Amino acid sequence: MKKKILPYLLLTPMILIMGVLVFYPIAATFSYSLKYWKLTAPNDIHFIGFDNYINILKSESFWYSLQNTVFLLVLILFGTTILGVLLSLFLNIEVKFSGVLLAVAVLPWALPPYVNGILWRFIFYPGYGLMNKLLIGMGMVDQPVEWLNSRWTLLFVVSIVVIWRSIPFMALVCLAGRQSIPHELYEAAKIDGANVPNIFRRITFPLMLPFIGIGVTSTSVTAINVFDEIVALSGYSDLGKNILVESYLTTFSFLDFGKGSAVTYLVMFLAAILGIFYLRSLNKEVEY
Amino acid sequence: MRKKLVSLLLVTAMSVTALAGCGSKADGTEGSKKEAQSITFMAPDWAVPTDEQLDEFTKETGIEVVVNEVGWDDIREKMVTAAAGGQAVADVVEVDWSWVGEFYAADWLEPLEVSDEVKADMPTLETFTKDGKVLAIPYANDYRLSYYNTEQFEKAGITEEPQTWEDVLEACRTLKSTGTVEHPFAIALNAEEKTTTCLMWLAYTMNGVVYNEDGTLNEESVTEALKYMETLIQEELVDPADKTSSGMDAYKRLTGGSASFLTGPTSFVSRSTNPEECSVVGQITPILTPGKEGKSEVTMALPEALGVTKFSKNKEAAKKFVEWYTSADMQKKLNETNSAIPTRNSVLEELINDDKIQNAGAMLEEAKLISSPFPDGIPSYYAEMSNAMYNAINKMALGELTAEEAFKEMDTKITELAGQK
Numbered sequence: 263m264k265k266k267i268l269p270y271l272l273l274t275p276m277i278l279i280m281g282v283l284v285f286y287p288i289a290a291t292f293s294y295s296l297k298y299w300k301l302t303a304p305n306d307i308h309f310i311g312f313d314n315y316i317n318i319l320k321s322e323s324f325w326y327s328l329q330n331t332v333f334l335l336v337l338i339l340f341g342t343t344i345l346g347v348l349l350s351l352f353l354n355i356e357v358k359f360s361g362v363l364l365a366v367a368v369l370p371w372a373l374p375p376y377v378n379g380i381l382w383r384f385i386f387y388p389g390y391g392l393m394n395k396l397l398i399g400m401g402m403v404d405q406p407v408e409w410l411n412s413r414w415t416l417l418f419v420v421s422i423v424v425i426w427r428s429i430p431f432m433a434l435v436c437l438a439g440r441q442s443i444p445h446e447l448y449e450a451a452k453i454d455g456a457n458v459p460n461i462f463r464r465i466t467f468p469l470m471l472p473f474i475g476i477g478v479t480s481t482s483v484t485a486i487n488v489f490d491e492i493v494a495l496s497g498y499s500d501l502g503k504n505i506l507v508e509s510y511l512t513t514f515s516f517l518d519f520g521k522g523s524a525v526t527y528l529v530m531f532l533a534a535i536l537g538i539f540y541l542r543s544l545n546k547e548v549e550y
Numbered sequence: 551m552r553k554k555l556v557s558l559l560l561v562t563a564m565s566v567t568a569l570a571g572c573g574s575k576a577d578g579t580e581g582s583k584k585e586a587q588s589i590t591f592m593a594p595d596w597a598v599p600t601d602e603q604l605d606e607f608t609k610e611t612g613i614e615v616v617v618n619e620v621g622w623d624d625i626r627e628k629m630v631t632a633a634a635g636g637q638a639v640a641d642v643v644e645v646d647w648s649w650v651g652e653f654y655a656a657d658w659l660e661p662l663e664v665s666d667e668v669k670a671d672m673p674t675l676e677t678f679t680k681d682g683k684v685l686a687i688p689y690a691n692d693y694r695l696s697y698y699n700t701e702q703f704e705k706a707g708i709t710e711e712p713q714t715w716e717d718v719l720e721a722c723r724t725l726k727s728t729g730t731v732e733h734p735f736a737i738a739l740n741a742e743e744k745t746t747t748c749l750m751w752l753a754y755t756m757n758g759v760v761y762n763e764d765g766t767l768n769e770e771s772v773t774e775a776l777k778y779m780e781t782l783i784q785e786e787l788v789d790p791a792d793k794t795s796s797g798m799d800a801y802k803r804l805t806g807g808s809a810s811f812l813t814g815p816t817s818f819v820s821r822s823t824n825p826e827e828c829s830v831v832g833q834i835t836p837i838l839t840p841g842k843e844g845k846s847e848v849t850m851a852l853p854e855a856l857g858v859t860k861f862s863k864n865k866e867a868a869k870k871f872v873e874w875y876t877s878a879d880m881q882k883k884l885n886e887t888n889s890a891i892p893t894r895n896s897v898l899e900e901l902i903n904d905d906k907i908q909n910a911g912a913m914l915e916e917a918k919l920i921s922s923p924f925p926d927g928i929p930s931y932y933a934e935m936s937n938a939m940y941n942a943i944n945k946m947a948l949g950e951l952t953a954e955e956a957f958k959e960m961d962t963k964i965t966e967l968a969g970q971k
């Protein structure tokens with residue numbers, strides 16, 4: 263009997279913490295999302311079923327934000343994965359200043375996202391920001407490019423900023439993966455006469471895949487949750503807003519807690535789909 | 551056995567630590583003597599009184615004030631989060647003019663007592679009054695006043711001060727065509743709150759009306775203002791960078807010398823005389839805002855005020871603090887220490903006459919023209935309405951919409967919001 267109780271007893275603190283900090287908010291947010299709940303109408307809070315979800319899915323604003331979210335997700339995911347993996351391979355090369363290079367590579371990760379956005383805002387400033395000065399100096403353009411004035415260039419700039427911040431984590435995870443591959447495998451491959459591309463394709467990449475998977479999962483969550491960079495670069499304008507900005511505006515700016523909770527649930531749903539997909543891919547066995 | 555004991559101890563320690571945060575303060579009894587004599591005050595940096603001023607208040611009343619300095623943007627969010635949970639974020643809070651409608655609808659502010667004498671002396675009080683209830687008392691006066699660079703105007707051969715918006719447009723064209731200033735008109739065009747207020751004061755000073763009695767937009771007046779803005783954008787009389795830079799950066803082009811005309815905050819009276827903030831000191835003159843046929847007979851105020859939260863447990867002490875903070879004597883002191891422009895016209899007049907506010911120009915005269923463009927006070931849906939307005943204006947500035955289309959876009963949203971009220 264004692265043996266049966268003890269494991270549950272040991273798990274109790276974690277169950278309590280998870281319950282209070284994770285499961286309760288999830289359940290509470292869902293119940294809010296089923297209500298008409300505007301803070302400016304405190305006496306008119308009532309149950310409306312799935313009306314908030316229906317209204318959101320019918321609104322142009324939501325689909326516009328979703329398009330922006332997907333665009334950012336794709337760009338950030340590709341950019342971060344490719345550049346992160348390349349950087350990890352570069353950092354794996356033993357040179358005199360490996361440690362320093364690693365520390366420098368990690369720096370963007372340590373920067374708060376909003377500061378990161380402000381920093382890049384100066385670079386892409388529509389008038390004579392650093393990027394425009396460079397392009398004009400090199401004779402590539404005559405007039406300053408208004409980077410933040412069009413939807414797609416703005417989203418492209420947001421992607422660059424987030425990729426810059428996300429690469430270090432991806433590179434570190436992949437570096438750990440790369441360094442965990444036994445040397446013997448490479449020696450055996452060399453003896454068998456394998457060339458560099460083949461070694462990469464048959465040994466390095468497959469064995470790094472679970473680590474890339476972890477990086478991709480983390481990057482996907484980052485890409486869906488981009489907020490500070492968008493606000494720093496374009497404020498709360500319609501132009502570059504993603505679902506998270508939409509959720510923030512609905513909840514905290516327009517004080518519609520019911521609808522805002524529904525938007526939050528949709529964001530969570532999207533993140534959960536990606537999470538399940540990546541967790542499944544992580545569990546696959548590696549063959550080489 | 552020993553291992554089990556250690557594990558159990560660790561589990562107990564963890565549980566107790568986790569639960570510790572859920573407890574309440576031991577001495578947090580409501581109405582305890584100590585608590586009743588202490589209030590919290592949440593305000594942005596520019597509203598924080600000096601330690602000497604606060605000590606003086608404590609000496610006078612026995613009430614201690616704990617100041618919580620918070621960024622202006624964060625105050626509303628903190629207030630919303632706390633109030634949603636039925637808590638007071640502080641006893642006394644900053645209340646911006648644009649928040650008052652929603653705070654009133656949400657019932658987060660305690661009505662305040664104000665004498666008729668004060669009401670007559672403080673025209674911006676109207677902004678914070680809903681259904682006859684004064685919800686907050688303004689401490690920092692900000693109303694729209696116009697400024698022009700006399701030297702640049704003269705250089706372009708313009709000797710007369712502009713009287714109407716048509717005069718301003720013609721002057722800007724001359725300033726540009728003579729090569730005096732490339733983008734002479736400074737106005738906010740980015741997708742942010744200041745852009746909404748720019749459209750409001752432009753329509754208001756042009757036609758004396760922005761909103762109809764039912765809360766919808768006045769089509770004739772707002773469309774005319776939008777077309778005026780569109781002309782400024784199309785003729786590049788405003789800097790293209792203003793479409794994405796912050797409203798304040800756009801305004802600052804006047805003090806930077808790259809713009810010749812601005813209708814903007816009253817803070818530019820002092821900014822224009824400060825060499826650290828202005829590269830054209832001595833060239834900027836504050837004037838009455840132009841109108842359609844002559845000078846406008848109205849101007850719009852965007853003041854900041856202090857209110858007492860409904861959930862405060864120290865309401866009386868908090869009210870005393872607000873009364874003290876907005877008194878005539880404190881307004882003079884706060885002008886000296888915090889550069890706050892007084893909301894009492896009598897104090898403003900005294901400071902201008904004593905030359906404590908320099909280069910005031912038409913500042914006092916304009917203060918007497920303050921009135922609200924909202925027939926029924928600031929609406930509870932102001933934030934959503936403003937979002938629709940600034941996004942439509944920004945789209946027009948970026949060439950995605952015409953003035954008519956921008957009007958239609960904002961009108962659809964505002965009509966829907968006004969209908970839901």
